[in-house]
Amino acid sequence: MINEPEKLKEKILVDLGVVRDPSTGMQVTDLPLLDKLEIDEKGIIITLTPSSNVCPLIFKLGDDMKRAAQKAAADLPIRFIINNHRLKHEVEESLSDY
Secondary structure (H helix, E strand, O other): OOOOOHHHHHHHHHHHOOOOOOOOOOOHHHOOOOEEEEEOOOOOEEEEEEOOOOOOOOHHHHHHHHHHHHOOOOOEEEEEEOOOOOOOOHHHHHHHHO
16 A cells, blocks of 8 residues: 555656656646556556657657656556557557556
């Protein structure tokens, strides 16, 4: 069981705020890319919808986001859910711990 999931979620969002989209320079937390951040009994779930279903940066952005989330919660596994991308399964498999 994860204690105080809302506080952890806030901490993760702060750490995600340092990740910038290489194409716009904006923080990923200010873009419609990050759909949802959840914490459940298994770990952290990050749901993303890239700006394009062929976005070539989704692997890099996801990896940068994973590294940032790990700073806040190094002991928790992270799972990615990718919406509307032609390589959805490949991206999810590459980035997810579970």
